[in-house]
Amino acid sequence: MSTAAAEHTLGRAEADGIAARARALTKAYGSGETTVLALDSVDVDIARGRFTAVMGPSGSGKSTLMHCLAGLDTVSAGQVWLGDTEITGLKERDLTRLRRDRIGFMFQSFNLIPTLNAAENITLPMDIAGKKPDEKWLNQVIDTLGLRDRLKHRPSQLSGGQQQRVACARALVSRPELIFADEPTGNLDSRAGLEVLGFLREAVDQLGQTVVMVTHDPGAAAHSDLVLFLADGRIVDRMERPSADAVLERMRLFSGGNPQPPGSVRSAGPTDLDKG
Numbered sequence: 001m002s003t004a005a006a007e008h009t010l011g012r013a014e015a016d017g018i019a020a021r022a023r024a025l026t027k028a029y030g031s032g033e034t035t036v037l038a039l040d041s042v043d044v045d046i047a048r049g050r051f052t053a054v055m056g057p058s059g060s061g062k063s064t065l066m067h068c069l070a071g072l073d074t075v076s077a078g079q080v081w082l083g084d085t086e087i088t089g090l091k092e093r094d095l096t097r098l099r100r101d102r103i104g105f106m107f108q109s110f111n112l113i114p115t116l117n118a119a120e121n122i123t124l125p126m127d128i129a130g131k132k133p134d135e136k137w138l139n140q141v142i143d144t145l146g147l148r149d150r151l152k153h154r155p156s157q158l159s160g161g162q163q164q165r166v167a168c169a170r171a172l173v174s175r176p177e178l179i180f181a182d183e184p185t186g187n188l189d190s191r192a193g194l195e196v197l198g199f200l201r202e203a204v205d206q207l208g209q210t211v212v213m214v215t216h217d218p219g220a221a222a223h224s225d226l227v228l229f230l231a232d233g234r235i236v237d238r239m240e241r242p243s244a245d246a247v248l249e250r251m252r253l254f255s256g257g258n259p260q261p262p263g264s265v266r267s268a269g270p271t272d273l274d275k276g
């Protein structure tokens with residue numbers, strides 16, 4: 001795309017309320033006969049202020065898509081924008097800053113610092129960036145997530161659900177343009193998982209955040225506004241206002257396997273995303 005054309009697209013992206021956009025996004029691992037095409041010319045728009053779930057069979061490219069959209073991984077071809085910034089081609093140092101300042105991350109394994117209490121974990125990314133959190137927003141996030149009476153606790157003194165709520169608050173605290181959540185309920189029992197999904201929903205509905213969540217669980221995907229289905233590195237379908245049963249039914253078409261039944265929020269497998 002020419003620079004002028006790219007700018008035109010970007011102007012529209014902003015006007016359309018697109019938080020992230022990929023065009024002809026292709027990612028290949030390896031070379032020669034062992035090449036794996038993890039993403040095969042994917043076009044996707046992530047709408048601002050919405051909760052998008054990404055589903056698909058194991059190996060379909062979900063984590064790779066998230067890595068490439070979040071600037072955690074380089075692309076083989078194609079373009080990715082975060083808001084009006086084209087991130088493909090940015091230098092690692094600029095990518096690091098962009099991730100720190102504009103993206104929030106939640107992982108299956110929480111990734112909290114064990115020696116810091118909840119309050120310190122929540123503000124850590126901003127402390128590292130040398131920025132002061134907006135106190136009003138911080139308080140709103142803490143209250144929305146019900147963490148007020150847990151702020152002095154270390155992660156080991158918190159339940160799994162509470163730890164993930166701290167991770168959610170940490171992702172929200174800088175009011176990022178986009179939150180990526182990779183199997184955020186994967187290590188939680190169903191009650192705690194439902195709670196975290198409810199908070200992500202509230203982050204979108206009440207705090208105006210944008211969330212993209214990778215999940216294997218149709219019950220978790222049912223909390224989103226839109227499900228994107230990946231198969232063999234391509235987006236093969238999408239579903240607005242999903243129900244768990246409808247997602248499960250759709251997954252059966254693509255996986256040929258046994259996706260988790262709705263309501264089971266425990267992950268089927270490990271994730272390789274824990275490198276943010």
Ligand SMILES: Nc1ncnc2c1ncn2[C@@H]1O[C@H](COP(=O)(O)OP(=O)(O)OP(=O)(O)O)[C@@H](O)[C@H]1O
Nearest residue numbers: 029036038057058059060061062063064065269271
């Ligand atoms: N670092 C890597 N080196 C080589 N191949 C890779 C690498 N990362 C991913 N792949 C391959 O790319 C394809 C897509 O992987 P990806 O992890 O994105 O799938 P996924 O849908 O997230 O899978 P899962 O649900 O099992 O986490 C798979 O075939 C995988 O084996």
